[in-house]
Amino acid sequence: MEKINSLQNAHVKGWKKLQTKKGRKQQGQYLLDGWHLVNEAVKAHVAIRTLLITAKQLATEPDLTQFPAVIEISEEVASHISATVTPQGVFAVVNLPKAAADPLANLDLTRPWLLLDNVQDPGNIGTMVRTADAAGFAGVAFGTGTVDIHQPKVERSMQGSQFHLQLISTDLGELVARFHAEDKPVYGSELNPEAAQYLDIDAPASFGLIMGNEGNGMSDVLLAQTDKNLYIPIKGRAESLNVAIAAGILMFGLYR
Amino acid sequence: MEKINSLQNAHVKGWKKLQTKKGRKQQGQYLLDGWHLVNEAVKAHVAIRTLLITAKQLATEPDLTQFPAVIEISEEVASHISATVTPQGVFAVVNLPKAAADPLANLDLTRPWLLLDNVQDPGNIGTMVRTADAAGFAGVAFGTGTVDIHQPKVERSMQGSQFHLQLISTDLGELVARFHAEDKPVYGSELNPEAAQYLDIDAPASFGLIMGNEGNGMSDVLLAQTDKNLYIPIKGRAESLNVAIAAGILMFGLYR
Structure with missing residues (x-):
């Protein structure tokens, strides 16, 4: 499993940029921060590109080491890429939904x-x-x-x-x-x-x-x-x- | 008008402590931060012990210099005593309501x-x-x-x-x-x-x-x-x- 500890790592710089709208648009991705959101995304069958997790959190879910798209990150990297003061230490990198040619197509207008x-x-x-x-x-x-x-x-x-x-x-x-x-x-x-x-x-x-x-x-x-x-x-x-x-x-x- | 610029000033240390419950209890006071709250307190006839104000805010209300209980504070002092990241620069020091012997006396129970x-x-x-x-x-x-x-x-x-x-x-x-x-x-x-x-x-x-x-x-x-x-x-x-x-x-x- 890949491990990333340095704030100078190019991936880390990219994840940090996902805090801005410009960064999200350029990379076509966004970040989900914390177990609750990551679990909700899994339940909703949202395709997770990469899971980022600290050693401490990985210890609570050791089976995750089996997956190819998991990267272990240091606490320092977790703090750097999170918009929260005390991040849990787990993130999912998710693709932005493709911008539809017509955003108003396929809307459910049967409810409010x-x-x-x-x-x-x-x-x-x-x-x-x-x-x-x-x-x-x-x-x-x-x-x-x-x-x-x-x-x-x-x-x-x-x-x-x-x-x-x-x-x-x-x-x-x-x-x-x-x-x-x-x-x-x-x-x-x-x-x-x-x-x-x-x-x-x-x-x-x-x-x-x-x-x-x-x-x-x-x-x-x-x-x-x-x-x-x-x-x-x-x-x-x-x-x-x-x-x-x-x-x-x-x-x-x-x-x- | 008194001016206080130093974080080492004893008053400043006291105001800072009003951020904690212990400090408020010891001093029998609390702090209102920002024009909206200060104005609401004035409207409600709450007795203001001292008004603390930066030079910048004082310039918008020059009449305040006439009042005895106004202290001009530096931006640094304002940041130090405020619990907000970007304080407006005006504070009222207010007496805590006297703890009633029976907090349930004089309650208006005619409404919810x-x-x-x-x-x-x-x-x-x-x-x-x-x-x-x-x-x-x-x-x-x-x-x-x-x-x-x-x-x-x-x-x-x-x-x-x-x-x-x-x-x-x-x-x-x-x-x-x-x-x-x-x-x-x-x-x-x-x-x-x-x-x-x-x-x-x-x-x-x-x-x-x-x-x-x-x-x-x-x-x-x-x-x-x-x-x-x-x-x-x-x-x-x-x-x-x-x-x-x-x-x-x-x-x-x-x-x-």
């Missing part, structure tokens, strides 16, 4: 979708994907300006849900048009004079729900394309809800 | 309470307090084992809601007994054979809702004292919901 418009916090994004999975949504669309699907912190906070539903990067306006072409409504989440209380909505079996930027909300262009804007009534004195909390309340409230 | 049983993540805790505020809850009880109310990351993620509702540290069993003494139900959030779907519950105007530890759930002792355990139906393949998301769905679902 969550649309992320310029959402910035990786933890919020990952949590929203996990919540969309739990709520039974078909997929999550990452709109222009939203943090990349395969950003390490996004991957980590999705906690395996990235393998349970459809995730696409797309212009959200085009996806909204697809929903409208099938007579399915798209709801915004921006408070305005015409906004409706979310509990007063009788949502159909499939719809789109757009969550906007943490500070600035949804883009005006997208707002103009929604069928209705929904608000969550605030009873106390909090100025607003965290975007992931609001998304959770809306998803579970609309799709029971 | 959120009870945190051994919750560990400061961001989750702060977000739950903010959400409880938005949902119109009367207060949040921090049970034994739960991270301290005045921990800097908890303070920050409460985003001002700490000044809008009652926050207490207490043995949760005693608070549950108080609810029961007034014939008000207390709901757990642990999946078990007798658990009820949260939407099937017709919650009264006041109740307790307990959220448990992120990994291990609620303690058995507390679980035995609940009137009902509630679950959120998971439709997809996510194993669980983030505790703050679950709390948001339950709070807004039960208290409309």
Whole structure:
């Protein structure tokens, strides 16, 4: 089994670059960090190119030494390539899904979708994907300006849900048009004079729900394309809800 | 106006110690970090002992130089005493509320309470307090084992809601007994054979809702004292919901 201990190793430099969108695009790969994500990928039959593992973690799963695509790495290399402060010491190098000529082909539009418009916090994004999975949504669309699907912190906070539903990067306006072409409504989440209380909505079996930027909300262009804007009534004195909390309340409230 | 530039200054050492529970207890003070929290404290008429501010921030609010209890600090001091990576450069030193002989005296039990049983993540805790505020809850009880109310990351993620509702540290069993003494139900959030779907519950105007530890759930002792355990139906393949998301769905679902 190959062992790599040096931060100067060319492979190590390549893995480190997978922390950036540019690096992931150039190499056509991304990194899954930690046992939970690696196990979820295996369960989901995601093809793992290479498994990177420290001696300490390998000792817990000695059968892994039998596999050809396993590389033992030092703790130092593990810390270097991880985006976490205390990595577990196991990583899977995975191929990026091939960019489809049409990202909107083969979408399951029979169930709801969550649309992320310029959402910035990786933890919020990952949590929203996990919540969309739990709520039974078909997929999550990452709109222009939203943090990349395969950003390490996004991957980590999705906690395996990235393998349970459809995730696409797309212009959200085009996806909204697809929903409208099938007579399915798209709801915004921006408070305005015409906004409706979310509990007063009788949502159909499939719809789109757009969550906007943490500070600035949804883009005006997208707002103009929604069928209705929904608000969550605030009873106390909090100025607003965290975007992931609001998304959770809306998803579970609309799709029971 | 006093200026402090040295990390060796005794005041600086004291402020730094406010990051720990022990330091806060010894000094009877805690620190609010950033304009938003400082402004919320002023709005809530919280007595500010001392305002600490960098020259850069002072330039945006020059009138502050008139006040006696303002100290100009260097950027280095600001970084040292802040628990954030990029502090704004403004802090308020605030007295800890006096520990009441009976923390359960003077509680508003006419509206619901959120009870945190051994919750560990400061961001989750702060977000739950903010959400409880938005949902119109009367207060949040921090049970034994739960991270301290005045921990800097908890303070920050409460985003001002700490000044809008009652926050207490207490043995949760005693608070549950108080609810029961007034014939008000207390709901757990642990999946078990007798658990009820949260939407099937017709919650009264006041109740307790307990959220448990992120990994291990609620303690058995507390679980035995609940009137009902509630679950959120998971439709997809996510194993669980983030505790703050679950709390948001339950709070807004039960208290409309």
